[in-house]
Amino acid sequence: MIPEIGHFALVLAFAVSICLAVFPLYGYLTSQDGFCATAKPLALLQGFALAVSFGVLMYGFLTHDFSVKYVADNSNLDLPWHFRMSAVWGAHEGSLLLWALILAFWGVAVALFSRGIPDHMSALVLSVMGMISVGFLAFMLFTSNPFVRILPFAPGNGADLNPLLQDPGLIFHPPMLYMGYVGLSVAFAFAMASLISGQLDATWARWSRPWTTVAWAFLTLGIALGSWWAYYELGWGGWWFWDPVENASLIPWLVATALMHSLAVTEKRGLFRSWTLLLAIAAFSLSLLGTFLVRSGVLTSVHAFANDPERGVFILGFLVVVIGGSLTLYALRAGKVSEPGEFAWISRESFLLFNNLVLTVMAVSVLLGTLYPLLVDAVGGGKVSVGPPFFNAVFVPLTAILVSGMAFGPLAKWRKSDDPKLYRPLIVTLIVSVLVGLGWPSLLAGSYSIGTAIGVTLALWLAIATVVDFQKKVGLYGGLATTLARVEKGMIGMWFAHFGLAVMILGVVMVENHTEHRDLRMGVGDAQRLGNYDVRMTDLAVINGPNYVADQATFEIYEDDQLFKTVTPQKRRYNASGMVMTEASIDSGLTRDLYIAMGEPLGDGDWAVRLSVKPFVDWIWAGAFLMGLGGFISITDRRYRQKFEVKKGEASGEEVPA
Amino acid sequence: MNRLMVWLPLGIFAILVGFFFKGLSLDPNEQPSALIGQPVPVFELTDLMTGERLTREQLPRQPFLLNVWASWCITCQVEHPYLTQLSKQMPVVGLNYKDTETAAKNWLAKLGDPYALQIFDPTGRLGLDLGVAGAPETFLVDSNGVIHLRIQGEVNDRVYAKKIQPVLETIQ
Amino acid sequence: MNKSILIACLLSVSLCLHAAIETYQFDSPEQEARFRQLGYELRCPKCQNQAIGDSDAEISGDLRAEVYRMLKDGATDDEIKEFMVARYGRYVLYNPPLDKHTLILWFGPAVLLILGGIFVGLRIRQSKKALEAGESQT
Numbered sequence: 012m013i014p015e016i017g018h019f020a021l022v023l024a025f026a027v028s029i030c031l032a033v034f035p036l037y038g039y040l041t042s043q044d045g046f047c048a049t050a051k052p053l054a055l056l057q058g059f060a061l062a063v064s065f066g067v068l069m070y071g072f073l074t075h076d077f078s079v080k081y082v083a084d085n086s087n088l089d090l091p092w093h094f095r096m097s098a099v100w101g102a103h104e105g106s107l108l109l110w111a112l113i114l115a116f117w118g119v120a121v122a123l124f125s126r127g128i129p130d131h132m133s134a135l136v137l138s139v140m141g142m143i144s145v146g147f148l149a150f151m152l153f154t155s156n157p158f159v160r161i162l163p164f165a166p167g168n169g170a171d172l173n174p175l176l177q178d179p180g181l182i183f184h185p186p187m188l189y190m191g192y193v194g195l196s197v198a199f200a201f202a203m204a205s206l207i208s209g210q211l212d213a214t215w216a217r218w219s220r221p222w223t224t225v226a227w228a229f230l231t232l233g234i235a236l237g238s239w240w241a242y243y244e245l246g247w248g249g250w251w252f253w254d255p256v257e258n259a260s261l262i263p264w265l266v267a268t269a270l271m272h273s274l275a276v277t278e279k280r281g282l283f284r285s286w287t288l289l290l291a292i293a294a295f296s297l298s299l300l301g302t303f304l305v306r307s308g309v310l311t312s313v314h315a316f317a318n319d320p321e322r323g324v325f326i327l328g329f330l331v332v333v334i335g336g337s338l339t340l341y342a343l344r345a346g347k348v349s350e351p352g353e354f355a356w357i358s359r360e361s362f363l364l365f366n367n368l369v370l371t372v373m374a375v376s377v378l379l380g381t382l383y384p385l386l387v388d389a390v391g392g393g394k395v396s397v398g399p400p401f402f403n404a405v406f407v408p409l410t411a412i413l414v415s416g417m418a419f420g421p422l423a424k425w426r427k428s429d430d431p432k433l434y435r436p437l438i439v440t441l442i443v444s445v446l447v448g449l450g451w452p453s454l455l456a457g458s459y460s461i462g463t464a465i466g467v468t469l470a471l472w473l474a475i476a477t478v479v480d481f482q483k484k485v486g487l488y489g490g491l492a493t494t495l496a497r498v499e500k501g502m503i504g505m506w507f508a509h510f511g512l513a514v515m516i517l518g519v520v521m522v523e524n525h526t527e528h529r530d531l532r533m534g535v536g537d538a539q540r541l542g543n544y545d546v547r548m549t550d551l552a553v554i555n556g557p558n559y560v561a562d563q564a565t566f567e568i569y570e571d572d573q574l575f576k577t578v579t580p581q582k583r584r585y586n587a588s589g590m591v592m593t594e595a596s597i598d599s600g601l602t603r604d605l606y607i608a609m610g611e612p613l614g615d616g617d618w619a620v621r622l623s624v625k626p627f628v629d630w631i632w633a634g635a636f637l638m639g640l641g642g643f644i645s646i647t648d649r650r651y652r653q654k655f656e657v658k659k660g661e662a663s664g665e666e667v668p669a
Numbered sequence: 670m671n672r673l674m675v676w677l678p679l680g681i682f683a684i685l686v687g688f689f690f691k692g693l694s695l696d697p698n699e700q701p702s703a704l705i706g707q708p709v710p711v712f713e714l715t716d717l718m719t720g721e722r723l724t725r726e727q728l729p730r731q732p733f734l735l736n737v738w739a740s741w742c743i744t745c746q747v748e749h750p751y752l753t754q755l756s757k758q759m760p761v762v763g764l765n766y767k768d769t770e771t772a773a774k775n776w777l778a779k780l781g782d783p784y785a786l787q788i789f790d791p792t793g794r795l796g797l798d799l800g801v802a803g804a805p806e807t808f809l810v811d812s813n814g815v816i817h818l819r820i821q822g823e824v825n826d827r828v829y830a831k832k833i834q835p836v837l838e839t840i841q
Numbered sequence: 842m843n844k845s846i847l848i849a850c851l852l853s854v855s856l857c858l859h860a861a862i863e864t865y866q867f868d869s870p871e872q873e874a875r876f877r878q879l880g881y882e883l884r885c886p887k888c889q890n891q892a893i894g895d896s897d898a899e900i901s902g903d904l905r906a907e908v909y910r911m912l913k914d915g916a917t918d919d920e921i922k923e924f925m926v927a928r929y930g931r932y933v934l935y936n937p938p939l940d941k942h943t944l945i946l947w948f949g950p951a952v953l954l955i956l957g958g959i960f961v962g963l964r965i966r967q968s969k970k971a972l973e974a975g976e977s978q979t
Contacts, residue, residue, distance in 0.1 A: 353972035376950040398935025703930035800928035
């Protein structure tokens with residue numbers, strides 16, 4: 012009975028989403044305020060219905076209701092409770108439900124926090140979000156319903172959650188990522204609302220800026236968590252694999268990053284309006300495209316379509332309606348915006364255009380590489396693979412170009428900024444970063460690495476330039492406290508984000524070029540030198556976990572003959588699926604991780620063992636965390652809490668008749 | 670110019686949709702063999718059953734199926750009855766891949782031996798030269814010893830009708 | 842290596858996700874580096890999306906063993922890649938060589954950057970003219 016409540020709530024949410032998509036839009040087009048006013052209550056009702064539906068599915072997992080097929084496929088009596096919760100979004104149907112729930116959550120957020128926005132605008136925004144919701148819920152109900160039951164003969168036990176996903180990282184990674192993905196729908200909806208209403212001045216940019224920033228911050232943290240999870244869970248110590256799944260999150264991130272910067276120009280200067288609209292549409296469209304391409308198997312997997320062509324056609328149809336529809340509307344309306352603006356070659360506008368150019372090229376390149384095997388196959392060119400060598404070859408130089416420019420942007424002024432005095436601090440920045448960068452690799456063991464020298468130089472260049480900009484503002488406002496109090500929070504957020512990127516680059520450069528890595532045969536009593544440490548295997552044991560059996564080795568790590576740490580990597584075999592998982596032991600540190608993983612037994616009680624020293628690897632995620640933090644700091648700005656007012660003529664706004 | 674440029678994103682998207690639509694009917698994991706149109710590689714191995722030396726000169730002089738199998742492969746058991754049936758129409762040569770002699774012989778004793786020849790390849794050397802990624806795989810070879818088709822995974826009547834038969838008709 | 846893992850891989854073409862850890866001995870650090878690089882550039886023909894250096898599928902182990910043997914025999918990187926392509930097709934190359942099928946892939950990003958750069962340049966020139974016009978008026 013209880014699963015039916017969830018199912019009913021899902022159907023209710025579907026019905027509500029149709030109303031939400033239709034009524035406010037109808038109200039707007041026919042100027043009937045009554046219909047517009049339904050938007051907020053409907054958004055709240057939809058959020059409630061989906062929360063009930065989601066809660067019921069989670070209840071099914073917690074109570075081992077194996078009569079629900081989705082629970083039976085993804086849970087097990089032995090599965091610990093916290094993994095039973097995360098198992099809700101561990102497979103296709105449930106992760107769609109999470110998607111829909113988060114979309115509804117963003118709708119609720121818009122309904123609650125849009126009091127300053129004119130009613131017809133928030134009604135249109137919610138209506139657009141309702142349309143997206145209709146597509147998702149229809150897809151769930153007709154092809155991927157998580158509440159399908161196995162009755163009357165429910166299995167006594169479930170097939171278990173994929174062991175890869177039995178990890179704390181998976182509890183937080185997908186919700187964070189989806190908050191980001193789906194959060195971009197708000198910026199998309201604002202863009203669409205302004206296209207529908209024809210109000211193409213800069214006001215929509217101001218409204219959607221905080222939403223975009225917060226979605227971007229979630230996306231940043233979500234991607235970073237995923238990378239961190241891959242690092243310690245997949246068992247071979249990589250942190251980014253250029254897998255289609257990862258690229259599907261990176262592409263929207265790159266576009267969203269471009270969008271944040273472009274929104275700044277549109278809000279402050281009323282420029283690039285049609286480009287910003289396009290980015291807002293593209294960011295969400297690409298996150299839709301990515302989710303669907305990956306989830307449905309056109310790019311990666313296993314005969315998903317051969318078995319179920321309906322699903323594929325449905326997805327494609329949905330993409331055509333949402334993306335095709337929005338791009339058509341864009342083409343019809345945005346062409347009328349002409350906006351040369353007034354700014355010089357050297358100006359903040361130019362630097363932000365440069366930023367947008369490079370980020371766009373990055374995003375398109377990753378998209379091209381990800382889709383290329385499909386493209387070649389579709390024109391009969393056979394099977395090709397595009398992997399990390401391609402992506403690195405394209406992404407690394409583009410990042411270098413981007414970072415080179417990032418030092419100038421914040422120092423430059425709007426309109427015209429060719430006064431050399433503005434950039435004088437960068438001379439010292441350049442000298443320091445080049446000298447330290449060139450010197451850095453010679454402090455490291457092994458042969459001199461030019462890649463490291465360039466990478467460290469770039470990281471320092473960006474970090475120091477960010478600090479210089481900060482100092483300049485402190486000087487301007489007279490003191491740290493007054494600066495932090497009076498400067499726009501967006502500025503503080505930017506410092507965090509830019510500094511975070513520098514931290515991340517340093518981590519990437521170090522771990523990619525200087526990882527010490529050895530695969531060895533080791534038995535109990537064997538010792539190995541690893542960096543500045545001695546590693547000794549002292550014990551081998553068989554451990555019974557809740558739903559797995561593990562071979563566990565104990566390693567003692569000595570530093571200068573002093574016992575530094577004892578670690579216990581495992582090789583687990585999960586009972587239900589028989590899948591074998593490597594649980595690496597990682598000792599994290601500020602300047603290095605010690606990474607120990609077990610391979611295969613080699614006989615005589617010996618094991619193949621991987622020992623790695625990964626310098627600065629945690630800086631990658633620390634940097635990403637700083638970036639995400641920067642995003643959250645930005646939206647605390649007071650002006651976002653004030654009532655938004657449409658000031659006519661403030662930005663060079665021109666109205667296009669609807 | 671601006672008025673034309675705004676249609677560009679829609680155009681690009683339309684082209685992508687075309688590709689995606691085509692992609693729906695493509696299987697990203699299907700890999701045609703790199704050896705299509707090439708002769709079976711040179712090998713010198715033994716016959717699993719007789720222990721005698723086997724080379725490619727001893728392969729049938731008529732179109733035949735070369736079936737890569739192993740006793741540890743579950744799908745091989747699934748397709749075995751169908752191959753047994755098929756062996757009445759055309760010769761099926763076995764390539765026992767990365768297996769042990771005892772296990773392979775027990776398996777054949779239990780399930781029956783429809784194979785015209787049984788190449789014993791315990792190290793997987795010939796498998797590697799054939800571009801085998803795992804068992805089962807089945808190659809369609811013509812009377813001159815040239816490979817025309819590779820099936821990865823189970824062979825059944827659907828696969829035969831859809832993939833093997835059309836090619837077989839062209840080489841007979 | 843465990844047969845059941847292989848079977849799991851074969852049946853579902855699933856992710857065979859655990860470290861490929863082996864204890865090969867190399868003649869020199871350069872040789873080891875080449876081994877790693879090849880392991881990173883060659884794709885496992887049976888896994889979902891993994892290099893042979895990362896994959897624990899049986900076929901990846903076989904291919905690594907072959908790479909190792911060929912390296913020891915003094916083969917060049919190109920010879921090893923050709924060997925693999927002859928058997929497993931272009932699919933195994935994660936770093937697809939430049940040919941008529943990969944022209945757009947390899948030149949696309951650079952062409953886009955240049956075209957985009959020209960477009961942005963023209964755009965700024967327009968704005969600069971507007972700026973100058975505005976300044977001369979006042």
